[in-house]
Amino acid sequence: MNKKKTSLLPKNFLFRLTFINIFIVSIFIALSSWAVYNTACFLVDSMGTMTGTNQTKFNKTLYYYLWIFSLIAMITGSIAHFYLTKRLIHPLKRLIESTKSMKKGNYPEPIEVTSSDEIGQLTSNFNGLAHQLKKNHEQRQKLVMDLSHEVRTPLANLNGYLYALKNGVIEGDPALYESLYQESERLTKMITQLETLKEWDYISEQSFFEKEMAPIGKLLHETVKMFEWQLKEKQIAVEIDAEDADLLVDKEGVLQAISNLTENAIRFYSGEGIISIKGERLANEYYIAITGPSYPITEKEGEKLFERFYRVDPSRSRDTGGSGLGLSITKEIIEQHKGDIGWKTDEAKNTFWFTLPLETACTSR
CATH class of the missing domain: 1.10.287.130 (Signal transduction histidine kinase, dimerisation/phosphotransfer (DHp) domain)
Structure with missing residues (x-):
């Protein structure tokens, strides 16, 4: 029974809205007609050019035509209002159908937005909500x-x-x-x-998050210090070559991104050579690259590098492959900073790099 009432909601709403509008407009038309009738009768009578019989005939004729014109205006206006209002609230019917579909656990296709008024904004917001719920x-x-x-x-x-x-x-x-x-x-x-x-x-998913000015060169050196004991244990040398620049960033987030990539270079270190960490200030961005000796990453593996729970090593062992979340976290952090992230293989070395925009940065002095 409730379902039937819900499905009739748009139609009932349209009829109620049309009835209220017709009622109000009819009252104003009737009052206007009455005012026109009395004013016309008074003016003609005050001119004194008509006899009593002609005056009475004029009054009846005017009264008759005013009623005809008023009824025509009411009927025509009601029909026009009904169809215009029906077209106007049509998106509401689609919204109701989509919400009923979501209630059943389905995620409907986006509703086309045809206007920028309140209904258009409501439809646009509903599309965004449905998309976010589906994504979640x-x-x-x-x-x-x-x-x-x-x-x-x-x-x-x-x-x-x-x-x-x-x-x-x-x-x-x-x-x-x-x-x-x-x-x-x-x-x-x-x-x-x-x-x-x-x-x-x-x-x-937020439009902003807290940032602060941070010296990127200092962050790179701080990150290497955190792995000092691991580097000594594995006898791995690290070389840092970074230009100084102050960037407006989430300091803890960038530290974690650098730390994740450094840990990757240490975990998958094989062969001989140093781990190189480079920071370079380009025209519109700051470029950071961490390079270390390791087995080559194929193009097929590279397509999945930043997927959650994907491990880079061929055996995908938990002993060497970690949890497979570090690169995913790094990607989330860098993309939130409007930067890019990627990798490249050169013979027996792999390089993981990312950039941070310089739009809100200034060179350190």
């Missing part, structure tokens, strides 16, 4: 699928070893505990990165 739904589905795939293996390993330890099938030793601890650490890091990715997903 798809992201949630993909995230759940990715999480179930990524978490299943480490949890199965942990549960298997813990069950075996519990039942005395195996005995614990430092090496086993270290392995279990690292598996737990990977899960913890994955959850932390997912929280970071969710935060940047949210920021990407």
Whole structure:
């Protein structure tokens, strides 16, 4: 029963609106006709050019034609108002049909916006809302699928070893505990990165976010210091060649982007040579490139580099491949800063680079 009432809403609204308009217009037409009639009769009578019989005949004739013209105006105006109003509120009917479709869990196609008035703005906003809800739904589905795939293996390993330890099938030793601890650490890091990715997903939908002036050269040196112990342990040398420039950025976000790419260069380091970090001020942007010896990345692999949960190494092992979220986070951060990000392979070296616009930047002094 409620469904029937909802489907009749546009029609009932159109009839109510037309009735109210006809009622008001009819009153004003009747009052205007009455005023015209009395004024005309008074003026003719005051001229004194008519006899009583002719005056009475004139009054009746005028009264008759005023009623005819008034009725014609009411009927014509009502018909014109009905069809014009019907055309005007037609988008509302489509909006109602689309909202009913969304209520059933479907995501309708965008409604064509044919005007810039209030109804046009409402339609445009509804299209944006439907698109965002569809996007959020798809992201949630993909995230759940990715999480179930990524978490299943480490949890199965942990549960298997813990069950075996519990039942005395195996005995614990430092090496086993270290392995279990690292598996737990990977899960913890994955959850932390997912929280970071969710935060940047949210920021990407906002029209602005907090920025501050930051010396990009200093940020590059600070990032390398964070990996100092790993570099010493693996005996990897790092060379930094960066021009000084102050950029208006989210400092923590840019630090994380540089850190993610530096960690990648260390994690996948193979062969000989140094890790090179370059910062260069170009005409309209600041260019940062991190290059390190590693196995070549094919064009096919490169197409998926910045996808969530994709690992760069050929075996896609969790031991060397990380969580597969670092590059996705970096991409979100750089794109939110209106910059570009990419990669290139040169023989036995891979370079990951990104740019930050200089529109709101000034050279350091």
